[in-house]
Structure formats: C-alpha cells, structure tokens
Amino acid sequence: MANMTLTKTPMPEQDPKVRARNFKEVALGYTPEQAIEEAGRCLKCKNPKCVEGCPVNVRIPEFIAKVQEGDFKAAYEIITSTNALPALSGRVCPQESQCESKCVRGIKGEPVAIGRLERFVADWYRENVNAMPEKVPSNGIKVAVVGSGPAGMTAASDLAKMGYVVTMFEALHTAGGVLVYGIPEFRLPKAIVANEIVKLQAQGVEVMTNMVIGRVLTIDELFEMGYKAVFVGSGAGLPMFMNIPGEALKGVMSANEYLTRTNLMKAYDETADTPVIRSKAVAVVGGGNVAMDAARCAMRLGADNVYVVYRRGEAEMPARAEEKHHAKEEGIEFKTLCNPIEIIGDENGRVCGMKCIRMELGEPDASGRRRPIEVPDSEFMLEVDTVVMSLGTSPNPLIRSTTPGLETNRKGCLIVNENEMTTRDGVFAGGDAVTGAATVILAMGAGKKGAAAIDAYLKK
Amino acid sequence: MYKIVRKKELNSAVTLMDIEAPFIAKKAQAGQFIIFRIDDKGERVPLTIAGYDREKGTVTIIFQKVGFSTIALGNLNEGDYIQDFVGPLGKPTPVAGKKKVCVVGGGVGCAIALPSARAFKEAGADVTVIVGFRNKDIVILEEEFAAVADRLILMTDDGSYGQHGLVTQPLKEMLENGETFDEVLAIGPIPMMKFVSLTTKPFGVHTSVSLNPIMVDGTGMCGGCRVTVGGEVKFACVDGPEFDGHQVDFAELMSRNGSYRDREAEVTETHACRMEAMGKALIK
Numbered sequence: 106m107a108n109m110t111l112t113k114t115p116m117p118e119q120d121p122k123v124r125a126r127n128f129k130e131v132a133l134g135y136t137p138e139q140a141i142e143e144a145g146r147c148l149k150c151k152n153p154k155c156v157e158g159c160p161v162n163v164r165i166p167e168f169i170a171k172v173q174e175g176d177f178k179a180a181y182e183i184i185t186s187t188n189a190l191p192a193l194s195g196r197v198c199p200q201e202s203q204c205e206s207k208c209v210r211g212i213k214g215e216p217v218a219i220g221r222l223e224r225f226v227a228d229w230y231r232e233n234v235n236a237m238p239e240k241v242p243s244n245g246i247k248v249a250v251v252g253s254g255p256a257g258m259t260a261a262s263d264l265a266k267m268g269y270v271v272t273m274f275e276a277l278h279t280a281g282g283v284l285v286y287g288i289p290e291f292r293l294p295k296a297i298v299a300n301e302i303v304k305l306q307a308q309g310v311e312v313m314t315n316m317v318i319g320r321v322l323t324i325d326e327l328f329e330m331g332y333k334a335v336f337v338g339s340g341a342g343l344p345m346f347m348n349i350p351g352e353a354l355k356g357v358m359s360a361n362e363y364l365t366r367t368n369l370m371k372a373y374d375e376t377a378d379t380p381v382i383r384s385k386a387v388a389v390v391g392g393g394n395v396a397m398d399a400a401r402c403a404m405r406l407g408a409d410n411v412y413v414v415y416r417r418g419e420a421e422m423p424a425r426a427e428e429k430h431h432a433k434e435e436g437i438e439f440k441t442l443c444n445p446i447e448i449i450g451d452e453n454g455r456v457c458g459m460k461c462i463r464m465e466l467g468e469p470d471a472s473g474r475r476r477p478i479e480v481p482d483s484e485f486m487l488e489v490d491t492v493v494m495s496l497g498t499s500p501n502p503l504i505r506s507t508t509p510g511l512e513t514n515r516k517g518c519l520i521v522n523e524n525e526m527t528t529r530d531g532v533f534a535g536g537d538a539v540t541g542a543a544t545v546i547l548a549m550g551a552g553k554k555g556a557a558a559i560d561a562y563l564k565k
Numbered sequence: 566m567y568k569i570v571r572k573k574e575l576n577s578a579v580t581l582m583d584i585e586a587p588f589i590a591k592k593a594q595a596g597q598f599i600i601f602r603i604d605d606k607g608e609r610v611p612l613t614i615a616g617y618d619r620e621k622g623t624v625t626i627i628f629q630k631v632g633f634s635t636i637a638l639g640n641l642n643e644g645d646y647i648q649d650f651v652g653p654l655g656k657p658t659p660v661a662g663k664k665k666v667c668v669v670g671g672g673v674g675c676a677i678a679l680p681s682a683r684a685f686k687e688a689g690a691d692v693t694v695i696v697g698f699r700n701k702d703i704v705i706l707e708e709e710f711a712a713v714a715d716r717l718i719l720m721t722d723d724g725s726y727g728q729h730g731l732v733t734q735p736l737k738e739m740l741e742n743g744e745t746f747d748e749v750l751a752i753g754p755i756p757m758m759k760f761v762s763l764t765t766k767p768f769g770v771h772t773s774v775s776l777n778p779i780m781v782d783g784t785g786m787c788g789g790c791r792v793t794v795g796g797e798v799k800f801a802c803v804d805g806p807e808f809d810g811h812q813v814d815f816a817e818l819m820s821r822n823g824s825y826r827d828r829e830a831e832v833t834e835t836h837a838c839r840m841e842a843m844g845k846a847l848i849k
Contacts (some may be wrong), residue, residue, distance in 0.1 A: 185671060242680075278648070278649040286786070303639075315650065315651035316588070316651075317651060317654065321588050321592055342784070342786040343786070344788040353798075353817045355823065355824045356824075358788070358791075360789060361786050362788055362789045365782060366781060366787075370609070370781065374606075376633060377606050377608075378608040379608040379609070379781075380608075380825045384591070389662070430692070453820075454820035454821075464631060501784065503785065503803065545585055
C-alpha cells in the first residue's frame with residue numbers, strides 16, 4: 106500500500122541563521138528511513154509521465170521501487186544506466202519543472218520528491234560503495250571533449266563507456282566547469298564534483314586542465330593530432346553588463362567574477378590568496394539562479410544587507426522557487442519591480458550607492474512575460490558598497506573565432522543539426538554553447554545525445 | 566605541474582624564469598600572456614610572455630616581485646614546480662605591414678616589449694626602441710634590445726645611466742623633428758603608457774598600449790579586466806591586451822587596478838604617482 110501522505114517527506118536543512126554565515130551544504134539529505142518512507146509515496150505508474158519530464162530519461166519508478174525495498178545499490182545502478190551524474194542532478198536540477206511536474210501525486214498534494222531520492226541514492230552509493238567504474242576495452246579511436254562542465258562530463262563518460270579514447274580539455278585549473286566555478290559549495294559540494302572527475306579518469310578519460318582550446322590548440326589542430334571527432338561543451342561564459350553609468354567603479358562586478366572568486370578560488374577561506382570584496386551592503390542585479398547564488402554568497406561573506414534587485418515581479422523571476430525561498434530565509438531582501446539606472450561612487454572611485462527606479466508591469470512582450478515599464482519620478486537610492494551584475498551570459502567567442510566553418514546564430518550560439526553536429530564535419534556541440542545559458546541537466550542531456558551522435562558518426 | 570627549468574635574477578626586484586610548457590611554447594606569440602598559479606591556495610596571476618623556445622618547449626616570464634604571488638614565485642628555484650601555467654591568452658601584437666615602428670618600454674614592462682620589438686624586426690620593420698628605468702641598478706635586457714633594435718635609446722629617471730629623463734622626451738623630439746612611425750607600442754606602468762599616448766596624439770601616430778588590468782580567469786568569463794576603449798567596454802583578456810592608446814580611459818584603469826589595493830605592495834603605487842607627476846610636468 107502506497108504512503109498516501111499529501112506532502113513530501115521533509116529533508117533536513119541547516120538552520121537559516123546558522124547557514125547564512127557558513128559555506129557548508131544547506132540541504133542535508135534524507136536518512137535511509139526518510140528515503141524509504143518517501144519512496145512509498147510513488148504509485149509506480151505503468152505509464153510513468155515523470156520519465157518523459159526528465160531530459161536524460163531516468164527510469165524513475167524503477168529506481169524508487171528499489172529504494173522502497175532498501176536496495177540502494179540496485180537503485181543506483183538503475184539511475185546510472187541513463188544518468189552518469191546523479192549526485193549533481195539530484196541537487197541542482199529544477200525538478201519542479203521537469204520530472205516532478207509530471208508526477209500524478211502532484212495533482213492532489215505534492216509530487217514525489219524524485220530529486221531528493223535521486224540525491225539520496227547517489228550520496229548513499231558514494232559514502233558506502235563508491236566503486237570506480239570499470240574501464241571498457243579501448244577501440245583505439247580518439248575523441249576530444251572541449252569543456253569539462255556537465256555537457257562535457259556526460260559526453261566523456263558515455264564515450265568512454267563505448268570504448269573511445271577520450272581526452273577532456275578544461276580551460277581553468279580545476280575540471281567541472283560551472284559546477285566548480287559557478288555553483289557555490291553550499292549548493293553543490295566541490296568534493297562531489299571532484300569524485301565524479303575521478304570516476305571519469307577511472308573509465309580511462311584523460312583530463313587536461315589549463316588548456317584553452319581556441320588558443321593553445323585549435324579544433325583543426327585536434328584533428329591533426331588524431332582525434333576523429335570533437336564535442337564542444339564550452340558553455341556560455343561571457344558576462345553581460347547593463348551599460349549604465351558607474352559600472353566601471355570599484356565594487357561593481359559580474360556574478361561570474363564574484364562567484365569565481367568565491368567558489369573556484371575559495372576566497373571565503375582566509376588562507377586562500379585570492380581576494381574578494383568584504384562588503385557591508387550588496388545589490389545583486391538580476392532574478393535567476395545565478396543571482397540567488399551570488400546573493401547567498403554575499404551574505405555568507407559577511408554582508409549586513411543583501412538585496413536582489415529585479416525589474417519584474419517575484420513571480421516572473423526565473424530562479425527556482427526553492428532558491429528564492431532559501432535566499433529569503435537567509436535574510437536576503439528582494440527589491441522587485443525595481444531597476445538600476447546609475448551606480449554612484451565616492452571620491453575614491455568606490456561604489457557608495459545605486460540609483461534605482463520603480464517599475465510596473467505592462468503588456469506581455471515577445472518572451473510572453475509582462476514588460477516592465479518605468480514609473481515616472483520614482484527614483485530612489487539604495488545604499489550599497491558592492492553591485493553584482495547577474496544579467497546572464499553569452500557563449501565565449503574563443504572557439505568560434507578560431508575555427509573556420511563553425512557557424513553561430515546571432516547570439517553567438519553554435520548551430521547544430523538534428524544529430525548535434527555543428528556546421529563543421531566531425532565537430533559536435535551541446536549545452537550552453539548551443540542553447541545559451543540554460544540548466545545543468547539540459548547540458549547533461551545534450552552531452553548524452555552528443556556522445557550517441559559521435560558514436561553513430563564514427564561507425565558510419 | 567610545470568617545471569622551472571631556468572631562473573635568473575635580472576636585478577634585485579626582477580626575475581626571469583623559463584617554464585616547461587610545451588603546448589604553450591609551440592603556440593605563443595609576442596604580445597600574448599599566460600596565467601600562473603603557484604599552488605592550491607594560490608591566486609591566478611597574469612604575466613605577459615617575455616619569450617619562448619619552441620624546440621625546448623619552454624616559455625620565458627620576467628616579473629617584478631611586488632605582490633604576494635610574485636614574491637612567492639620569486640622564492641622558487643630551478644627544478645621546482647608550479648601548480649598551473651595556462652596560455653597563450655589574448656591576441657598577439659599585430660606586426661604585419663608595419664614598416665617603421667617605435668617600441669617604448671618602461672621598467673619591467675621592457676620584458677614584454679622585447680618580444681614585440683623582435684616580432685616587428687622579424688616582420689621586416691625598422692625598429693626604434695626607447696627603454697626607461699628609474700636608475701642604473703635596475704636596467705634590464707640592454708644587450709637583448711641592442712641586438713633587435715635598429716636604434717636603441719636608454720633613459721634613466723635620475724640620469725645614472727644612458728640619457729637623463731623619461732621615455733617621452735626622445736619620442737617627442739623625434740616626432741617634432743618630423744620623424745614618423747607606422748606604430749608606436751608602449752608597454753610599462755600605466756602613467757608611462759598614458760603619457761606616451763598623449764605625446765603621440767598631436768602627431769596622429771597610431772599608438773598601442775599593453776594593458777594589465779585585474780583578471781581572474783583570463784578567458785573572458787569574469788569581466789574583471791574590463792576597460793573602456795573609445796567609450797566601449799572591452800575585456801583585456803580576449804579583446805586585448807593591446808589597445809589603441811589614444812582611446813583608452815587610463816584614469817578608469819588606474820582606479821580599477823586599485824580594487825584590492827590593501828593587499829598590494831605600496832611601492833608600485835608610490836612609483837606610479839611619482840611618474841604621473843613627472844609626466845605631467847613634461848607634457849605642459
């Protein structure tokens with residue numbers, strides 16, 4: 106008999122007041138008992154809609170059935186038959202708009218906590234088994250993967266499983282891409298990402314850090330070196346700014362810079378050499394998940410006041426509900442329907458305030474969201490010493506500008522056909538480099554499709 | 566890990582190192598830079614490439630021990646390893662089609678002016694080099710410049726060696742005497758690059774400057790290195806590091822470079838201020 110409780114089994118979390126000042130993980134994960142209890146809520150539908158909602162088609166009811174039986178190892182094997190990185194997706198996937206949005210239990214009450222269960226299984230396996238994947242016999246065919254974020258990691262893993270000799274190139278000094286430089290420790294512990302990289306290496310993937318493809322080697326040179334196909338998962342790393350007065354002041358930076366200093370360079374750790382501004386009051390401009398990450402980092406770095414400044418309303422914010430909820434719990438103040446028009450500096454060129462204007466929502470625009478319109482004469486000053494611009498990113502031009510024949514759309518995103526192949530023969534691409542800034546799981550799905558497409562291409 | 570295969574002290578504050586980095590050595594060109602990180606706790610520090618040996622697979626860096634990381638790097642020795650060394654980053658110095666150029670180097674900036682001067686020479690240009698130092702004790706690379714330059718002018722601020730004065734003096738004299746250049750490339754402290762640009766502007770001589778803003782990743786990701794050039798925001802790491810000196814907002818660059826000043830050695834600032842004052846006096 107299924108557990109007919111209407112709500113999800115709650116997951117323990119650090120107390121908001123405590124966690125707002127540390128970088129340890131916020132959500133603590135289910136205990137085996139809690140996982141078994143939650144697994145009981147799944148109705149094991151014959152025609153599971155949840156699987157359709159998953160970009161990598163995790164066999165959800167099957168793994169949940171194993172959790173309910175207490176056979177967590179079997180559950181792990183079911184998940185990893187289609188999803189190489191469950192410890193990551195279990196944490197950072199927007200389940201509420203994917204698998205969980207299709208769950209029949211969600212019609213009356215809350216859906217099954219699929220994400221929490223996936224995370225539980227992955228963590229249980231890492232803590233209790235953590236067997237390294239087997240290296241399959243090599244077919245001797247070399248494939249290059251450019252970028253070691255979620256798209257690249259998934260493509261590399263799948264290709265290695267098929268026997269290809271895979272080299273994964275990373276521009277930074279640590280592999281993991283956005284999982285390492287962008288998403289903070291308190292949402293995704295870096296040790297978990299590092300463990301996934303070690304697993305890739307156990308599968309025979311060669312991981313080369315400090316390799317900026319496009320500069321140190323071009324795509325053409327990779328082919329000259331004997332690689333028979335290339336998967337480009339270089340992400341969307343170029344930050345946007347608002348082009349308002351004062352953006353060059355000291356104390357204004359992109360969310361990428363703020364997060365990279367804090368996460369990749371570990372600036373929150375006093376023993377790390379990289380500095381980060383220790384602010385009193387921070388305005389984060391933008392309403393996405395990255396904005397929430399930046400705001401929550403600012404709080405943890407010791408700011409007294411942290412504001413999220415967003416030109417539309419809270420309902421229109423692209424950030425996940427859970428992220429908004431966590432941010433508010435931690436004391437972050439949302440200044441919605443509010444847009445910066447100028448950043449003000451002191452005599453030393455440091456930020457001392459941000460002039461904003463109130464907004465109201467008008468008719469829907471091309472994106473279908475109601476267009477924000479300035480309210481006349483409603484300017485006001487926000488007293489801040491740091492402004493973090495979290496307005497989105499666009500793909501890095503390094504690869505497209507150094508690879509003849511590689512075509513992009515007007516936003517700079519690589520153009521791919523239905524087989525994930527770019528306009529260059531043998532060059533495939535996926536993730537944010539193709540879609541523009543999107544989610545970790547979509548990038549993982551693209552990596553998976555890319556690996557399958559490369560296999561089909563090389564077998565032709 | 567990247568091995569230090571040669572270390573040479575050029576003067577009390579400036580060190581040369583050859584680093585084993587075969588991929589970078591194969592690709593590096595004058596004007597590009599690398600980023601190093603000493604160890605797991607280290608920061609990422611950009612340094613413009615001072616030379617490379619494609620056969621030996623080494624890249625030469627020359628750096629002034631001014632901050633935490635450069636001092637730590639200077640304390641390492643031949644045979645030691647550094648954790649990370651990535652590059653070549655940025656765009657190379659465009660040398661094609663330039664017939665007569667003047668390369669102006671200031672202090673440790675001379676280290677990176679040298680490969681550009683050499684690249685101009687190899688591309689067939691007539692190369693004038695003006696290098697400036699505070700005093701005789703810190704003169705570096707004189708022989709190397711002499712080997713590359715068709716004409717070498719060495720200046721010291723205090724007159725203890727070469728000619729007495731700033732690099733802008735001989736440059737101004739040449740331009741006033743009707744000499745002209747297809748390109749002036751200035752590499753050195755910000756005030757020096759600013760005053761070289763101010764010197765050439767009335768004569769309409771195209772002038773490039775190699776900028777060194779604060780940087781984290783060096784691949785276009787953080788935007789920390791943004792500079793305003795001709796009213797537009799550019800990222801020094803991917804759009805530069807060389808820009809049109811007549812278009813660069815030097816005041817903004819100077820201010821932004823002070824973002825983490827509390828952690829920087831005061832010595833650089835003091836020197837920069839003094840040069841600013843001296844340059845102003847000269848331009849009047």
